[in-house]
Amino acid sequence: MDGTDTLRHRVTLAGTDTSFEVEAGERLLAAARRAGTWLPFECGWGGCGTCKVTVLDGETELLFDAPSVDPRDERRRRVLVCQSTARGDLTIRTGQTSSEPWPERPLRDHRGRLVEHEDLGPDLARLRFRLEAEAVYRPGQHAILDLGDGLRRCYSLAGVPGTDEVSFIAKRYPGRPGSNRLFDVAVGQEVALELPYGDMWVREGEAPVVLVAGGTGISAVLAMAEDLARRRTSRAVHVFYGAGTRGELVCWEELEAAAADLPDGHLHGALLEPSAGWSGVVGFVTAALGARLPGLADAVFHVAGPPPMTDATVGLLRDHGVQLDRVHFDSFG
Ligand SMILES: Cc1cc2nc3c(=O)[nH]c(=O)nc-3n(C[C@H](O)[C@H](O)[C@H](O)COP(=O)(O)OP(=O)(O)OC[C@H]3O[C@@H](n4cnc5c(N)ncnc54)[C@H](O)[C@@H]3O)c2cc1C
Ligand code: FES
Known part of the structure; x- marks a missing residue:
């Protein structure tokens, strides 16, 4: 050699x-x-x-x-x-293999150039990348970004597919490596991405759809809500979104617009520290969901957010007798 x-x-x-x-x-x-x-x-x-x-x-x-x-x-x-x-x-x-890409995850490598870094709130931003080819994924799935020096991190795809652009809604955690490296990517700089990964997307069917986001879980939930609105699904769609403060409840207006475009769309917010005029639930997103669960017995659930939030939500669903094969979740940790 x-x-x-x-x-x-x-x-x-x-x-x-x-x-x-x-x-x-x-x-x-x-x-x-x-x-x-x-x-x-x-x-x-x-x-x-x-x-x-x-x-x-x-x-x-x-x-x-x-x-x-x-x-x-x-x-x-x-x-x-x-x-x-x-x-x-x-x-x-190994189990079954294929010589063709799996249809639900036609994974490929991309190069993405950052074209916009939009500040959304405290240490929260939307990052828009232009790829060298169309991004093929299902709303709800995620990408893995290679941020250099072996730092690979998952980020849910925030927009809808069909173009050569992808966006992510991310939080910067002080002193932690991946999120800081992502926030330091300059407009014009390239990163390597692999997509799509994950098992989160809304399957075809008739059952009511429930989407639950905590914090940056909004990226996956916004993608699924906007896609359902774009397709004008006739299914009932209930979106639950929780954060600490109103400033952290980023993209709320975009969710409102998606819910308004849905023939049977409903948006429920929850804040831990509400400001004056907040008409949603005060507390965790599980409080908002729990209050509505009796009417959602036949729904399919999609949950995205940090581990304490996804654990609490899945626990709540289990306590209410929801079969876990009707629950899809991405725990961001
Ligand atoms: C499916 C999924 C979707 C996510 N979507 C979003 C999103 O839309 N927005 C957002 O802000 N965050 C998202 N995250 C969280 C994100 O991936 C990072 O964990 C977060 O940015 C914190 O990274 P950090 O390095 O700053 O912090 P750290 O606390 O240092 O990160 C630790 C986390 O990084 C991950 N990790 C560590 N080593 C590896 C490795 N070699 N390969 C892969 N992962 C590793 C582990 O999940 C670990 O918990 C998602 C996570 C997952 C799993
Ligand atoms: S694909 Fe390897 S653990 Fe999920």
């Missing part, structure tokens, strides 16, 4: 003729996709466990101690291909 060669390992899918090369440090999921082999995946970052495979031979390295890693996985030699690389040649056993 000379200085220009990259160390590569071969990954073989047990019981098949399929194998692919992975470069040193490269994620197995990305290497397989580069070679035209689509392994099962969903979230892309380690939250769901969908991409677990069994390692029959060889050694892997976990790049991020992801929440879906189970203590029993090590004994069973189960690894996440979205967050693992190879230390040598491997043989793995």
